Amino acid sequence: MSVQTQEPTAAEVEREARTPVSARVMAGLRAQAMQIVLVWLVIVIVFSAMSPDAFLDAANFRNIAISVSILAVLGVGTTFIIITGGIDLSMGSVLVFSGVVSSMVMQRLGDGQGWGVAIVGILVALASGLMWGLINGFLVAKAKVPPMIVTLGTFGAALGLALVLTGGIDLRAAPDVLVDSVGFGDVVGVPSLVIIATVVVVIGIVALHRSRFGLHTAAIGSNAEACRRVGINVDRQLIKVYAMAGLLAGLAGVLNLAFFRSTTIAGNSLTNLDVIAGVVIGGTSLFGGVGTVFGTVVGLLIPATLRNGFVILGVEPYWQQVVVGAFLITAVYFDQVRRAAANRGTTRRSALSRLTHRNRKDV
Amino acid sequence: MSTPVYEARGIVRSYGSVSALQGAHFDVQPGEVCALIGDNGAGKSTLVRILSGAEQPDGGEILFEGRPLELSTPTDARSRGIETVFQDLALANHLDPIQNMYLGRELMKPGVLGRLGFMERSAMRDHGKEAFASLGATVRNFSGPVGGMSGGQRQAIAVARAAAWASKVIFLDEPTAALGVVQTKGVLDLIRRIRDKGIAVVLISHSMPEVLQVSDRVHVLRQGRRVAVYQAKQTNVEELVGAMTGALDGKEAA
DSSP states (O other): OOSOTTOHHHHHHHHHHHHHHHHHHHHHHHSHHHHHHHHHHHHHHHHHHHOTTTTSSHHHHHHHHHHHHHHHHHHHHHHHHHHTTOOOOOHHHHHHHHHHHHHHHHHHSTTSOHHHHHHHHHHHHHHHHHHHHHHHHHHHHTSOOOHHHHHHHHHHHHHHHHHHHHTTOOOOOOOHHHIIIIISOEETTEEHHHHHHHHHHHHHHHHHHHBHHHHHHHHHHHHHHHHHHTTOOHHHHHHHHHHHHHHHHHHHHHHHHHHHSSOOGGGGTTHHHHHHHHHHHTTOOTTSSOOOHHHHHHHHHHHHHHHHHHHHHTOOTHHHHHHHHHHHHHHHHHHHHHHHHHHTTOOOOSSGGGGOOOOOOOO | OOOOSEEEEEEEEEETTEEEEEEEEEEEOTTOEEEEEEOTTSSHHHHHHHHTTSSOOSEEEEEETTEEOOOSSHHHHHHTTEEEEOTTOOOOTTSOHHHHHTTTOOOBOSHHHHHTTBBOHHHHHHHHHHHHHHTTOOOSOSSSOGGGSOHHHHHHHHHHHHHHHOSSEEEEESTTTTOOHHHHHHHHHHHHHHHHTTOEEEEEOSOHHHHHHHOSEEEEEETTEEEEEEEGGGOOHHHHHHHHHTSSOOOOOO
């Protein structure tokens, strides 16, 4: 500290001027999203070293990206929900329900082919996803039922209705144009699914970190009562967040139908846990208030990369579940450490920085 | 004295069979620090909640700048320049000081971008820093979450936020309750600077020395009524405690 206590303003001003760059770099390195990128890179490097030809191949990374795309679309909405301090267990079922309703409508429209039918199908899927999201949001915000219970209920209800509508047999009706362009199409070598997911992720990142919607989402997760006191309509914001997540689950339903050409009724019972694990590994706190969409994407890439690498190396892919489980627990452990540090009144953000200590002066 | 900027006459409020306020009077002048003291259950918090719009009185009259006023929500009060800092901070701990200052009042970009929800981040940052600086609230880190800051820093931010928006009256409910000596002094200095801007400050506190140190007048509530008003310079702790507990005969000097 400077000896000249008479001129604190000058010192303050100078420090103000130079903190941003270093602070941002440090904050960036401390952020769990960045640490998790490093973890992912280590995994990539290890697999690349062990299997240079098969793993380190553009086509292989393309496969990994495709396998993450649909989960990433779900992950964006789930990230927002978890940042409000809520949870969503229903998105896998909503995906299935939206796909089923969409497929049924498209099948009954004319010959079930062409872009006109496809667009109606997409809109139907988005609308049904939005409907489930609104139901979730309304029950959480207005009826004050805990989000875990609400979405556990809609998880069962959406899947149940999908089974009622189909009799439990997967539908396969989808216009060829939709399957060819969205499911398996690509633009200059980049799969359409990856492009769509990227657009959703980028919009999610901008909305979360740059818009008032994102700010209020985090503020509610941080302190809902404070938000009410400053006149933010907390209920409406919560309904919007759940509705957006539902809408994205509807979109994911279309992508899923286009890619698998099936409504995959039985294949999505654990999707919710995969997505939540990705969100949490990515550094979003289950206690709300803080999180990133970018972290979620990386958090989803890690299990996908592990699964892919294990298959290539001939390791039983079941090991992936074990490793991801360990990652999940570790991620939440670091989140706890961070929160404990925050409660102690320090700005420590990670376990690593606990090794250093800086004197802090109060007001 | 001139017209009080904010005045309550005969406020009555009961919760079921419990009457919290039984005809309480209150008034505060512009540019004055007015302390509101009373034992637990005397009705201080109820009175503040009513005057900040969080609750509605069962009876009585509220005058704002001499004219009758009805508040149905805290937003009504805030839109008239009446701000309240509640005991439990009410900051969003994960947001930075600027985001907290503008929470619920974000400056939006003009035109389409604004309608899409984009904010004037740099303008908020600049104005926010100015507002903190003009109150002498030393905020060391404008981009870190307030949850990582000390209790004194957070209280300073909460008070400065209210002061930045309060053009008329600011209520502070036990702003120093959880603070150490140095931080308390910081908040008391902040209170004086807010008063010097011509804003009426209403301080609710249990600390008699602090009340005598910073306030101009002291209102004493007991059993839902204002039982005494003292000039802070002409009274002492014994007299205040006496009025609070009813050991002395209060002098109602409205």
